[in-house]
Amino acid sequence: MLGEALPSTAFEGNALLPSFEMVTWLPLIPVNDDGNRMGITTEGIWVVEAGNGLLQLREPESFVSTLPLLEKPRSFISQQIHQILDSETLGSLIEQTFPIVDVIRMGLEMESDYWANLALDWFDELSIIDKQQLVDILKVLSKAKWTSQKTRQKAIRKIGKLDD
Secondary structure, eight states, rough: HHHHOOOOOEEEEBBBBBTTTTTEEEEEEOOTTTTOOEEEESSSOOOOEEHHHHHHTTSSSGGGGGGGGGGTTTTHHHHHHHHOOHHHHHHHHHHHHHHHEEEHHHHHHHSSHHHHHHHHHHHSSSSSHHHHHHHHHHHHHHTTTTHHHHHHHHHHHHHHHHHO
């Protein structure tokens, strides 16, 4: 699928953790200052570099390593994807598969005021359908004692906008 649309020089090989199964993937987005990157396998699975290999971004806990993305503007994701991919069509297709809802969900569920606020900033750029997937988490956040009053109020405003 993806491998046929791009030159083979754009791809890298690495091992999936914990199985050490070798996969071919396309690094697309720098995640943190340590040089870890996020990308997509030739099979269309999003992965992130972690230690000596790649983690598949499928289980909720695997998204912890993507949290530093929330420190960047949402447009950073698009810019990085389109910078690597010359094809506007292919770039847009890959961008549509980016697990944005899961990254935001992790930020909201980390029980960290810092990550919750950053996730709430990205929330505004979601489609209404994606926002609806997170409304229950926003309701929990709006009552959470671990977060600041400012963050709780921000969550309440987001819920209110969905009800309009």
